[in-house]
Amino acid sequence: MVGSSEAGGEAWRGRYYRLEEVQKHNNSQSTWIILHHRIYDVTKFLDEHPGGEEVLREQAGGDATENFEDVGHSTDARAMSETFIIGELHPDDRGKLQKRPEPLITTVQSNSSSWSNWVIPAIAAIIAALMYRSYMSE
Numbered sequence: 001m002v003g004s005s006e007a008g009g010e011a012w013r014g015r016y017y018r019l020e021e022v023q024k025h026n027n028s029q030s031t032w033i034i035l036h037h038r039i040y041d042v043t044k045f046l047d048e049h050p051g052g053e054e055v056l057r058e059q060a061g062g063d064a065t066e067n068f069e070d071v072g073h074s075t076d077a078r079a080m081s082e083t084f085i086i087g088e089l090h091p092d093d094r095g096k097l098q099k100r101p102e103p104l105i106t107t108v109q110s111n112s113s114s115w116s117n118w119v120i121p122a123i124a125a126i127i128a129a130l131m132y133r134s135y136m137s138e
Contacts (some may be wrong), residue, residue: 015086019093026061028053032086033064037094040084063097 017039025032031043033056046053051071059067073081089097 014088016090017087018090019096022089023061028057031056031060033059034062034089034097035065035068035081037089038085039087039089040081041086042084045084 022032022034022039024030025041028046029043031041031046033040033042042049042056046056049056056064
C-alpha cells in the first residue's frame, strides 16, 4: 500500500532523491510524482491511467499525495502503484513540499438585527393573505 513503510515503521532501504531532482521530471518523456514521500516513475503508465494522461502530467515533478487520496483509489490501484516506486524523497526535503493553501472561509457580518429576519417575511405574508382575501371576496 502507498505509504506502508511509514505506517509500518520500517526503514526505507532504497534510493533517496532530492526534491530538485524530482522536479526536473515533469514532462511526457519522464514523469515522476511524489506520494507519501515515495517517488514514482509513472512515465510508462501515462497512456494507461484511467483518469487520463493529463491528470498525472498536472502533478508531475511534485507532491500528488493529497490529490491521490482525494480521488479514493481502489486497493488494486494502490497495489499497482507499488510497481512504479523508484525511491523515496530525501528526509531533508520533506518539509519543502508545498501544501495546498487552505480555502479561505469568509463570513458576512450582518448589521440587521434578528427581529428583522422574521418581521419582513411576516409582513409580506400578511399582505399576501389580505390580497388573496380581497380577491376571493369579489
